[in-house]
Amino acid sequence: MTELRLWLARSYGLLLSIVVFIVMFALYFGNFSTDDPAAVILSAANTGVLLALVAMAQTVPVLTAGLDLSVGMIFIMTNCIASALVVGTPLQVAAGTVAVILSGCAAGFVNGAIVVWGRLQPIIATLATSAIYIGIALLIRPVPGGDVDGDLADFLTGQVFEVVPVGLIFLVAVVLFIWVPFRMSVLGRGCYAAGSAEGAAYMSGVDIARSKFAAYVLSGLFAGLAGLMQTFNTYTGEASAPSGGLYTLNSIAAVVIGGTSLFGGSGGAVGSIFGAFILRTIVSLLFVFDMPPLWQPLFQGVVLLLAVSLGAARVLRIRNRLELFS
Amino acid sequence: MADGSMPLWRMTGVSKRYGGVTALDNVDFSCAAARIHAVLGENGAGKSTLIKIIAGVVQPDSGTMELDGRPVTFRSPAEATRAGIVCIFQELSLMPDLTVADNISITRPPGRWGFINPLAQRRRAEELLARLGCEDVHPTELVKNLPLSRRQMIEIAKALGRNPKILILDEATSALTAADVQKVYAVLRKLRDDGLAILYISHRMQEIAELADDCSVFRNGRHIQTFAKGTKNDDEIVELMIGREYKHVYPAKPARAAATEPMVRIENLSWGDRLQDISLAIGRGEIVGLGGLDGQGQRELLLALFGVLRGITGRVTIDGRTQRIGSPRQAKSPAIGMALIPEDRKTEGLMLPMSVRDNASMAAIAALTRGVIVDRKAEAARIDEMIQKLAIKVGDLANPVATLSGGNQQKVVIAKWLMTNARVVLLNDPTRGIDVGTKQEIYQLLRNLADAGTTILFYTTDYDELVGCCDRVAILYDGRILRELKGADITERNIVASALNLPLEARDSRAAAPA
Numbered sequence: 001m002t003e004l005r006l007w008l009a010r011s012y013g014l015l016l017s018i019v020v021f022i023v024m025f026a027l028y029f030g031n032f033s034t035d036d037p038a039a040v041i042l043s044a045a046n047t048g049v050l051l052a053l054v055a056m057a058q059t060v061p062v063l064t065a066g067l068d069l070s071v072g073m074i075f076i077m078t079n080c081i082a083s084a085l086v087v088g089t090p091l092q093v094a095a096g097t098v099a100v101i102l103s104g105c106a107a108g109f110v111n112g113a114i115v116v117w118g119r120l121q122p123i124i125a126t127l128a129t130s131a132i133y134i135g136i137a138l139l140i141r142p143v144p145g146g147d148v149d150g151d152l153a154d155f156l157t158g159q160v161f162e163v164v165p166v167g168l169i170f171l172v173a174v175v176l177f178i179w180v181p182f183r184m185s186v187l188g189r190g191c192y193a194a195g196s197a198e199g200a201a202y203m204s205g206v207d208i209a210r211s212k213f214a215a216y217v218l219s220g221l222f223a224g225l226a227g228l229m230q231t232f233n234t235y236t237g238e239a240s241a242p243s244g245g246l247y248t249l250n251s252i253a254a255v256v257i258g259g260t261s262l263f264g265g266s267g268g269a270v271g272s273i274f275g276a277f278i279l280r281t282i283v284s285l286l287f288v289f290d291m292p293p294l295w296q297p298l299f300q301g302v303v304l305l306l307a308v309s310l311g312a313a314r315v316l317r318i319r320n321r322l323e324l325f326s
Numbered sequence: 327m328a329d330g331s332m333p334l335w336r337m338t339g340v341s342k343r344y345g346g347v348t349a350l351d352n353v354d355f356s357c358a359a360a361r362i363h364a365v366l367g368e369n370g371a372g373k374s375t376l377i378k379i380i381a382g383v384v385q386p387d388s389g390t391m392e393l394d395g396r397p398v399t400f401r402s403p404a405e406a407t408r409a410g411i412v413c414i415f416q417e418l419s420l421m422p423d424l425t426v427a428d429n430i431s432i433t434r435p436p437g438r439w440g441f442i443n444p445l446a447q448r449r450r451a452e453e454l455l456a457r458l459g460c461e462d463v464h465p466t467e468l469v470k471n472l473p474l475s476r477r478q479m480i481e482i483a484k485a486l487g488r489n490p491k492i493l494i495l496d497e498a499t500s501a502l503t504a505a506d507v508q509k510v511y512a513v514l515r516k517l518r519d520d521g522l523a524i525l526y527i528s529h530r531m532q533e534i535a536e537l538a539d540d541c542s543v544f545r546n547g548r549h550i551q552t553f554a555k556g557t558k559n560d561d562e563i564v565e566l567m568i569g570r571e572y573k574h575v576y577p578a579k580p581a582r583a584a585a586t587e588p589m590v591r592i593e594n595l596s597w598g599d600r601l602q603d604i605s606l607a608i609g610r611g612e613i614v615g616l617g618g619l620d621g622q623g624q625r626e627l628l629l630a631l632f633g634v635l636r637g638i639t640g641r642v643t644i645d646g647r648t649q650r651i652g653s654p655r656q657a658k659s660p661a662i663g664m665a666l667i668p669e670d671r672k673t674e675g676l677m678l679p680m681s682v683r684d685n686a687s688m689a690a691i692a693a694l695t696r697g698v699i700v701d702r703k704a705e706a707a708r709i710d711e712m713i714q715k716l717a718i719k720v721g722d723l724a725n726p727v728a729t730l731s732g733g734n735q736q737k738v739v740i741a742k743w744l745m746t747n748a749r750v751v752l753l754n755d756p757t758r759g760i761d762v763g764t765k766q767e768i769y770q771l772l773r774n775l776a777d778a779g780t781t782i783l784f785y786t787t788d789y790d791e792l793v794g795c796c797d798r799v800a801i802l803y804d805g806r807i808l809r810e811l812k813g814a815d816i817t818e819r820n821i822v823a824s825a826l827n828l829p830l831e832a833r834d835s836r837a838a839a840p841a
Contacts, residue, residue, distance in 0.1 A: 002464050003464075003466065006468075009468075010425075010466075010468060181441065184437075184442050184444070185441050186437075186442065189424075189432070189435070189442060192423065192424055192428075193428075195423070196422055196423035196424055197420070199419075200420055201421060201432075203415065203419035204432045205402070205403050205404030205408075206404075261423075264423075265421065265422070265423030265424070266423040318636070319598065319636040319637050320629065320635050320636070321635070321653075322629070322634055322674070
């Protein structure tokens with residue numbers, strides 16, 4: 001039973017976010033009068049999955065005690081690239097999909113190279129690269145447009161067995177085949193170690209540089225997958241800087257709500273997924289309770305503050321005030 | 327070596343300098359397999375630098391090193407670990423947010439193709455913890471939830487898991503409970519019998535007496551002597567450790583007929599297990615030194631007095647009035663009039679990118695303000711006065727304080743606090759890393775302040791300064807005041823013996839008994 005108790009203590013941020021999400025979604029679903037509940041779930045899933053993927057992209061650098069301000073722009077950039085490449089013959093579509101994913105990884109690679117080898121602060125490095133990525137997006141799509149393979153798009157944004165959204169299945173697959181193996185790998189462990197106590201990790205002989213580098217590349221990969229899914233949802237590419245910025249900010253909020261510490265070292269991508277779902281459900285709740293959608297930022301802010309306060313309880317335990325500043 | 331066999335580790339002519347300070351000076355050192363080798367020396371004798379070089383944390387400036395007869399160089403701790411050298415550092419190298427099992431197998435976890443096998447990793451942690459008799463720790467517990475004594479055991483388990491040829495322990499048992507210490511000793515003896523070389527750094531003579539086969543004494547960055555345990559008694563060992571070569575010129579201490587009335591009276595001050603039942607009275611115009619080995623609570627005592635620590639028990643009386651000091655801001659208020667010259671001038675003493683002027687007036691700014699506006703004229707006059715008084719070499723007051731030399735930076739820190747007209751000045755190792763000339767100016771300044779009635783509590787890691795500057799010296803050991811020395815009893819020999827918790831010689835026993 002110690003086992004269970006320890007696991008609960010370790011994952012309470014994650015569990016709390018799952019519970020909050022279920023309560024909120026039940027409220028939403030229970031108050032939504034509709035003839036087609038599957039369609040309600042589908043549209044909620046499709047918007048949720050996008051932010052969930054971007055939030056996963058944000059999680060990995062945050063675990064290393066970094067931050068990636070470019071995830072939203074990588075998302076926009078890969079959306080624009082997908083709107084140009086994922087069309088044509090099946091072979092072209094396949095090649096285009098691979099190219100989109102690789103371009104996401106490449107953007108993460110650049111971030112990682114600057115942060116790890118250039119030793120620049122992650123915030124400022126990714127702020128700069130975010131401008132570059134939106135710049136590339138604008139070069140590709142000066143005006144919204146482009147196209148995407150219709151069959152593939154309809155499949156990935158549709159349902160199987162007329163009820164389960166394929167987007168959710170895709171998200172689960174990303175978790176099972178990318179995140180979980182990473183979490184179980186020496187590389188992933190290195191990210192947690194570097195975020196928890198970089199000096200101790202170095203003294204223990206952990207390859208910090210390689211782990212941090214992997215964190216940013218993986219972040220680019222997740223953001224690229226989100227960009228791809230965005231294209232399937234909208235059938236178009238749009239280089240919208242405000243939208244990219246909003247995704248970045250919401251991704252940070254989702255990471256925190258999902259129980260990942262901004263100091264690094266604890267948390268995980270699954271929590272961030274539920275953090276993203278919570279943020280998205282706030283919008284839906286405002287809708288079903290007939291509240292002005294303008295209240296959305298206010299509610300998101302309150303939820304975010306509550307989530308951060310839970311994490312800040314440690315401050316009360318500090319007995320040497322100098323530690324507050326370090 | 328004592329038994330004359332070929333050493334497992336040999337270093338020849340190794341030197342290391344940090345800026346102008348020589349930490350290791352042409353050191354030859356070797357240790358053999360299947361021996362426990364204790365390294366002794368006072369603060370700054372070069373012990374830490376020695377083990378950091380062996381463990382690959384720092385690289386020597388010159389000299390050669392051999393492991394098993396083959397020359398080696400280590401560019402990082404990881405390389406040293408691969409070669410079979412594992413070090414348990416005093417400041418722990420655990421990751422608090424990771425589980426016990428994760429920490430124990432942090433570098434080479436069991437598994438395949440870069441993936442970790444959590445079950446195998448857990449079993450491995452359980453086995454290693456069991457070897458240390460530490461079954462009460464659950465492998466999936468987070469390290470940050472464990473007390474320090476358990477963390478130290480995990481650190482040892484982690485080191486054992488790396489199958490070292492040479493195991494280095496740097497004060498690795500300082501936080502352990504007595505029962506744990508015995509378990510660790512048993513494991514260390516077993517490892518020695520299995521053929522490991524164990525380097526053991528400790529300031530507890532009884533540990534060394536119980537554990538070591540060989541002892542090496544370091545002093546002033548030099549390797550003085552290596553001898554087998556039992557060939558020298560404690561007195562002879564202390565004799566080898568003392569004997570500083572440089573002597574500064576210290577201002578004469580005033581002869582005191584009677585003790586002055588206490589300005590600061592500390593009664594039964596405690597803070598967690600770091601400070602225990604400290605009682606100390608400091609007279610007006612008196613300089614009291616805090617001695618002992620590094621990290622025995624001296625720093626915490628100064629921080630506690632200055633209102634930085636939470637949860638302190640006990641009583642502090644300043645000038646006859648009991649005070650509860652809750653913050654540095656309160657500590658410096660005229661009612662208390664305290665100043666702290668902190669340990670690290672770069673982070674706690676100065677705002678490096680700000681100008682000399684802004685730094686100098688930072689603590690006294692309230693007194694230099696009319697309404698909400700800083701009175702630039704009064705500020706300039708006060709700073710000018712301080713620059714004269716302390717002979718600070720500064721080109722332009724508007725330059726960032728970072729552009730000054732270390733000695734002048736420290737003078738700015740001191741000036742900043744003297745500008746508050748403090749009645750009680752606490753100093754935390756104020757002469758670390760500054761040149762000899764400035765050191766002597768600081769000694770003179772302290773004495774002048776004391777003569778003018780300022781009360782001074784002075785922590786320094788340099789025993790020579792305790793002897794030269796202080797009217798009285800309190801030696802801390804494990805967060806307690808072990809002994810007070812005064813007058814002619816303040817000798818380097820007595821300080822070293824007290825720091826090691828050894829009895830003084832009979833002729834010196836006039837010193838106060840432990841409180």
